[in-house]
Amino acid sequence: MGNGLREDLSALCSLPAALEAMGERWSFLILRGSFNGLHHFEEFQSELGIARNILANRLARLVGHGILERRPCPDDRRKIEYRLTDKGYALLPTMVALRQWGERWETGVPASPVLVDARDRRPVAAVTVRSHDGRVLSKQDLLWALPEQVAQDAEVEAEVKAAE
């Protein structure tokens, strides 16, 4: 049933393994490439091993959604630069969370390259869900609520005003 995800990439990064389980992978993988400093068509193509027409299609889609920005290189007008927009960069927590999940549950080993704190070069912490005041929440601390059941903003607004 599998359609042949490349094994050579699975070894380096858990993301393909995570997406093998989760479904479509190229958009996420292109995004990972962007986060890791890839900027040009040929870089993505050779790094990811994606078919050229699919890559062109996905890049166009990502640009269309405002996740990547497309602009000609000033120094070499054959080249096109693809860069993350703020919107694209905002997918970092999602990316990191998915990658960490793949590390923990699929590959079992840390992916490379590792995302580290620039200050001390230590790997970032596991991405978690937290309460409004920063406590880590786990399964039994969480609840799904309809909008009208959410604690209303009386106290929240009071705090915000107090902080200003």
Added chain:
Amino acid sequence: MGNGLREDLSALCSLPAALEAMGERWSFLILRGSFNGLHHFEEFQSELGIARNILANRLARLVGHGILERRPCPDDRRKIEYRLTDKGYALLPTMVALRQWGERWETGVPASPVLVDARDRRPVAAVTVRSHDGRVLSKQDLLWALPEQVAQDAEVEAEVKAAE
């Protein structure tokens, strides 16, 4: 170029909007259903509007990957229960992060239902990337490092031992 993602779901949850941009959606959407308390084939089918053969295929895949567990209902032997495993539940931060991204950048409105802290029914915080000691890290605080460049465990092990 779009293949017709249902609009009626986009209104309720930002995840379809996020996945409209990100690619494959059914596995994530089934997972969201699981997080929100769906357990049976027909529930997923009518809630998500997914084709039956695709749903059967995706459920089998998720079960095969150990994300969902499949077991016959003891009280009604026609029914099959699909439940999140620990591995499946571990995708919560990814789900929440992707959903929050969709809320912020695609739909612009909070999704329903809302994930809240059971203690005070306030919505969970935005999922962020943090340092090992919990500081929120942003773009300029982060670095991609090769495994050999990661701060080695001399001090880390020392701390761990000190804590024991």
Added chain:
DNA sequence: TAATTAGGTAGCGATTCGCAACTAGATTGC
């Protein structure tokens, strides 16, 4: 025992996939 319900399969046309070959514009080598 007949009708209904739950969880699938089977068949179909349309779309998308990956692969390979080709193209167009810019640049470099000689």
Added chain:
DNA sequence: GCAATCTAGTTGCGAATCGCTACCTAATTA
């Protein structure tokens, strides 16, 4: 300044996957 090369695609093709509808089987209810 002309040929070779390099970048970023597009095109054509067969294979796989998609969504839709209809059908099927086992268990339950009337």
